Amino acid sequence: MxxxxxxxxxxxxxxxxxxxxxxxxxxxxxxxxxxxxxxxxxxxxxxxxxxxxxxxxxxxIPARLKGKRGEANVEVTLHKHEGAGTWIAFAKGAKKLKPGQTIIFDADFSADVLDKDGGEVTLKFNRAGAALMEALEAHGGMPLPPYIKREGLADERDKSDYQxxxxxxxxxxxxxxxxxxxxxxxxxxxxxxxxxxxxxxxxxxxxxxxxxxxxxxxxxxxxxxxxxxxxxxxxxxxxxxxxxxxxxxxxxxxxxxxxxxxxxxxxxxxxxxxxxxxxxxxxxxxxxxxxxxxxxxxxxxxxxxxxxxxxxxxxxxxxxxxxxxxxxxxxxxxxxxxxxxxxx
The missing domain is CATH 3.40.1780.10 (QueA-like)
Known part of the structure; x- marks a missing residue:
């Protein structure tokens, strides 16, 4: 068909x-x-x-993150867990991302780019397990679908509505x-x-x-x-x-x-x-x-x-x-x- x-x-x-x-x-x-x-x-x-x-x-999980690669803004949405602290993610502006680069989300929260395939990147975070979940709760947003329109990341109401x-x-x-x-x-x-x-x-x-x-x-x-x-x-x-x-x-x-x-x-x-x-x-x-x-x-x-x-x-x-x-x-x-x- x-x-x-x-x-x-x-x-x-x-x-x-x-x-x-x-x-x-x-x-x-x-x-x-x-x-x-x-x-x-x-x-x-x-x-x-x-x-x-x-x-x-x-x-x-609050899987949408906004960070910096140098002076450039980067937004990633995690979509598949690959092991301790490692996720495959969709990335906006992925064309300029390269393996070996680091995305900074906060002073003590970052991820290294391990691999890139088109608009997808493999990220290795500087924390894993419960510590990573804690960082996502603090810095991430609910990964609302693109047809639900919000200014910036999802808001507080979405944290309960989308669960x-x-x-x-x-x-x-x-x-x-x-x-x-x-x-x-x-x-x-x-x-x-x-x-x-x-x-x-x-x-x-x-x-x-x-x-x-x-x-x-x-x-x-x-x-x-x-x-x-x-x-x-x-x-x-x-x-x-x-x-x-x-x-x-x-x-x-x-x-x-x-x-x-x-x-x-x-x-x-x-x-x-x-x-x-x-x-x-x-x-x-x-x-x-x-x-x-x-x-x-x-x-x-x-x-x-x-x-x-x-x-x-x-x-x-x-x-x-x-x-x-x-x-x-x-x-x-x-x-x-x-x-x-x-x-x-």
């Missing part, structure tokens, strides 16, 4: 700049055999006792945004309904925001991201299917990790490692039965994924409906609940 097949016109005013409050007051478009309008707080009404929600518990209530494992440089709709009250209502919870970790990279620059979908290469599915979660998923219940992925990040980890259709396994899975129409899903997710960018890998999951024509119709009815798009926008195309 061509990337142009996944294009659509989106009015700028539908790109959400802030989330609604409370989080679960956002709209929810149910995408099944038909389309229906709801709010996210009504999610329990669409699930059944015994269904399993799988959340991504990654925690976003799920179940965030735990530090390492993401983009939020698993489907999870942003959940509140403690909604989680309790889901538990009261008999819905079960499981957690995976996929450290979402900034590559999720990169545009697809090829003409043919088959030519696109995904950035790798690190993920973990532990044995307990794997067992819960297999037990859920064995009992005839549904596995519901909260977000495309959870879905991509589950589909990467599954060795065969209908069977889950524990997993730890990188995934660069690229899901497009024609993909045969092995694990996930339903998906809740936000509304994605035109021509993006995520719109391709949801088109694979719910059906290409159905998703084109759903996005047209969402635009016509004023749904808010992207990270701080509204949500959708999708049934898998072969189960509708």
């Amino acid at each position: 061509k990337v142009d097949d996944f294009d659509f016109d989106l009015p700028r005013e539908l790109i959400a700049q802030r989330p609604v409050s409370p989080r679960d007051a956002s709209k929810l478009l149910r995408i099944d055999a038909d389309l229906s309008d709801h709010i996210f707080a009504e999610l329990p009404d669409h699930l059944k006792e015994g269904d399993l929600l799988v959340f991504n518990n990654t925690r976003v 799920t209530v179940f965030a735990k494992e530090e390492g993401a440089v983009a939020a698993p945004t489907a999870g942003l709709h959940f509140t403690p009250d909604l989680l309790q209502k889901l538990k009261d309904k008999g819905v079960k919870f499981a957690y995976v970790t996929l450290h979402v990279g900034a590559g999720t925001f990169l545009p697809v620059k090829v003409d043919d979908v088959a030519d696109h290469k995904m950035h790798a991201e690190f993920g973990v599915v532990d044995q307990a979660t794997s067992d819960m998923i297999n037990d859920t299917h064995a009992a005839g219940h549904r596995v519901v992925a909260v977000g495309t990040t959870s879905l991509r990790l589950l589909e990467s980890a599954a060795p065969e259709k209908g069977r889950m396994a524990a997993f730890e490692g990188d995934t660069d899975i690229f899901i497009t129409p024609g993909y045969e899903f092995k694990i996930v039965d339903m998906l809740t997710t936000n509304f994605h960018l035109p021509r993006s890998t995520l719109f391709m994924l949801v088109s694979a999951f719910a059906g290409f024509e159905r998703m084109k119709k759903a996005y047209s409906y969402a635009i016509e009815h004023g749904y808010r798009f992207y990270s701080y926008g509204d949500g959708s609940l999708l049934s898998r195309h072969d189960q509708i």
Whole structure:
């Protein structure tokens, strides 16, 4: 398929700049055999006792930094951890950066450029582990996507808005945004309904925001991201299917990790490692039965994924409906609940 097949016109005013409050007051478009309008707080009404929600518990770190290389300003966004104090990052002004140079972020906080590949650089910080996280908290900003406009780095409100209530494992440089709709009250209502919870970790990279620059979908290469599915979660998923219940992925990040980890259709396994899975129409899903997710960018890998999951024509119709009815798009926008195309 061509990337142009996944294009659509989106009015700028539908790109959400802030989330609604409370989080679960956002709209929810149910995408099944038909389309229906709801709010996210009504999610329990669409699930059944015994269904399993799988959340991504990654925690976003303040991965955007502004520094100096001599007199020149440099901005970097970390996107993949490579080891103690070493990160691959996207850099503004990368053309003038060279291996061996040092970027100064503060008097006692700096990074050496180890390597450069186009707009990406490999940085070795002068601290690692908890000390590096402390420096990022002090000097970094939340790595908001480019369509959310702020003066300078993200503001104080974004520090809580751009983090799920179940965030735990530090390492993401983009939020698993489907999870942003959940509140403690909604989680309790889901538990009261008999819905079960499981957690995976996929450290979402900034590559999720990169545009697809090829003409043919088959030519696109995904950035790798690190993920973990532990044995307990794997067992819960297999037990859920064995009992005839549904596995519901909260977000495309959870879905991509589950589909990467599954060795065969209908069977889950524990997993730890990188995934660069690229899901497009024609993909045969092995694990996930339903998906809740936000509304994605035109021509993006995520719109391709949801088109694979719910059906290409159905998703084109759903996005047209969402635009016509004023749904808010992207990270701080509204949500959708999708049934898998072969189960509708």
